Amino acid sequence: MEKEEVVVLVVPFVLQGHLNQLLHLSGLLSSYNLPIHIVVTTTHSRQAKLRIHGWDPTSATNIHFHEFKTPNFESPPPDPNASNKFPSHLLPSFQLPSHLREPFAKLLAEIAPTTRRVIIIHDYLMSSVVQDVVSYENAESYVFHGASAFTTFSYIWEANGRPSLDDTESYMQLTKVPALEGIIPPEILESVMCHSICSTFNSGNLHDTCKVFDGKFIDFLSKQGLAGSTNQWAMGPFNPVAIIDNKNLNKRHKSLEWLDKQPQNSVIYVSFGTTTSFSDDEIRELANGLENSQHKFIWVLRDADKGDIFNGEIRRVELPEGFEERIEETGLVVREWAPQLEILAHPATGGFMSHCGWNSCMESITMGVPIAAWPMHSDQPRNATLVIEALKIGIRVTSSSIDASIRKLMGSDEGDEMRNRAAKLGVDVRRSVDKDGVTRKEIDSFIAHITR
Numbered sequence: 001m002e003k004e005e006v007v008v009l010v011v012p013f014v015l016q017g018h019l020n021q022l023l024h025l026s027g028l029l030s031s032y033n034l035p036i037h038i039v040v041t042t043t044h045s046r047q048a049k050l051r052i053h054g055w056d057p058t059s060a061t062n063i064h065f066h067e068f069k070t071p072n073f074e075s076p077p078p079d080p081n082a083s084n085k086f087p088s089h090l091l092p093s094f095q096l097p098s099h100l101r102e103p104f105a106k107l108l109a110e111i112a113p114t115t116r117r118v119i120i121i122h123d124y125l126m127s128s129v130v131q132d133v134v135s136y137e138n139a140e141s142y143v144f145h146g147a148s149a150f151t152t153f154s155y156i157w158e159a160n161g162r163p164s165l166d167d168t169e170s171y172m173q174l175t176k177v178p179a180l181e182g183i184i185p186p187e188i189l190e191s192v193m194c195h196s197i198c199s200t201f202n203s204g205n206l207h208d209t210c211k212v213f214d215g216k217f218i219d220f221l222s223k224q225g226l227a228g229s230t231n232q233w234a235m236g237p238f239n240p241v242a243i244i245d246n247k248n249l250n251k252r253h254k255s256l257e258w259l260d261k262q263p264q265n266s267v268i269y270v271s272f273g274t275t276t277s278f279s280d281d282e283i284r285e286l287a288n289g290l291e292n293s294q295h296k297f298i299w300v301l302r303d304a305d306k307g308d309i310f311n312g313e314i315r316r317v318e319l320p321e322g323f324e325e326r327i328e329e330t331g332l333v334v335r336e337w338a339p340q341l342e343i344l345a346h347p348a349t350g351g352f353m354s355h356c357g358w359n360s361c362m363e364s365i366t367m368g369v370p371i372a373a374w375p376m377h378s379d380q381p382r383n384a385t386l387v388i389e390a391l392k393i394g395i396r397v398t399s400s401s402i403d404a405s406i407r408k409l410m411g412s413d414e415g416d417e418m419r420n421r422a423a424k425l426g427v428d429v430r431r432s433v434d435k436d437g438v439t440r441k442e443i444d445s446f447i448a449h450i451t452r
Helices: 016-030 042-051 088-095 097-114 131-135 149-159 168-174 186-200 211-224 254-260 280-293 340-345 358-366 380-390 402-411 413-431 438-450
Strands: 004-011 036-041 063-068 115-123 139-145 202-207 232-234 267-271 296-300 331-334 349-354 371-373 394-396
Touching: 004 016, 004 097, 016 036, 016 042, 016 063, 016 115, 016 139, 016 358, 036 042, 036 097, 042 063, 063 097, 088 097, 097 115, 097 131, 131 139, 149 168, 149 211, 149 380, 168 211, 202 211, 202 438, 211 232, 211 413, 211 438, 232 438, 254 296, 254 331, 254 340, 267 280, 267 340, 267 402, 280 296, 280 402, 340 349, 340 358, 349 358, 349 402, 349 413, 358 380, 358 413, 371 380, 371 402, 380 394, 394 402, 394 413, 402 413
Parallel strands: 004 036, 004 115, 036 063, 115 139, 139 202, 202 232, 267 296, 267 349, 296 331, 349 371, 371 394
Antiparallel strands: none
16 A cells, blocks of 8 residues: 555644634645544544534545543533632643543554654644654654744743843843733643653644734744744634625524624624633623623623533523613624634624633734733733734723723724724735745745655
8 A cells, every 4th residue: 555645643632722723723734635633532523623613624535533532520610700710620621631642642553654754733732642753753743832922932931041032122022921820720830841741852833823923933932942943833823814704694693694784893792712701790890891881792601611511501691680681782692602703704893802812812813803802811911912012903901991991992093093903914914824925935834844
């Protein structure tokens, strides 16, 4: 049997934001006629395919899912009243990698002899899963970092003792980044550090970001080699940049039909991702802020994901009495999974109140929508710093400034200026994937490297 030239194994971490990015990357790589094998748990494979927007991963003939059953860890429900917004109920998810190393090693043993070169792309948080790559001379491993290059560099820069940099402006900017204390629990930091083993077999680093706005920090990572390799590829946006909104489809989401009736740039989209739970008091504050702002809105009101989104009941968040009746003309509350990419791409959407998870940031930047940033935990505060201070396409929101922040973003000259900057940046980022665009060159460079 003739050997394959190059086969790609993709190993995402199991939280939604990580699954989403590497599924989108798999779609990009598959367009280069490379066979893609995605290694994932059975439950999270189903979750990722259910929630993906912009394309259908099951329709790609060269994308293959390898789904492995893992022990059912008992995950407590999200705690909306916790003092720290980190989703500690998902801590059992960080134990899953230890159960995927053996099935991954068996799959690698099957594939490696059948191909000239096997390429492994793994989430940093799955480094311990893929460590058997060192047993195969024809295997190479590439680390995926799921935050902005600004945020990724800041972590690595701090871990290396904040070395002096050539670019004084960037150095000063980095000194303002939020501290990690209180944002990431110590046990998570400890779990993350165990994956630093990948520095011993790292052939390069992939980033879901774009050199149009993050190039300075990609360059820092390249020059310093602080991430285990000087090879860096900024291949984002991974998400589709052209959304075809077919108004004739029967399955079109109600939020898009509602947006069709609204003026251009008149609606603020409000969503806090899959790992944030608000208390009843916080929900009331947010509801009052949206109503008092007197601006149109779509609010995706969902509790944080459970460890297994298909198992058990979902908390139904209660709104203030009469709220939905009062806002019937000006707002829409969505309690199920919403088509975020399509909503952000809609001409009626003029702002995005977000937790600043990197998927949400990249999608908002791609679609040219400014951000009202309300970060909660993990990389989110640092992503917000990039959006607000470096790119100047966002404002900061707190629980006491919800209505004022919305009015500033949606109804002021300053907000219009941010919207104009965001729109221009969106055009530049979307053009980056065109032929001879900076992102297309990065993807082509990576493909040329792994198929050399």
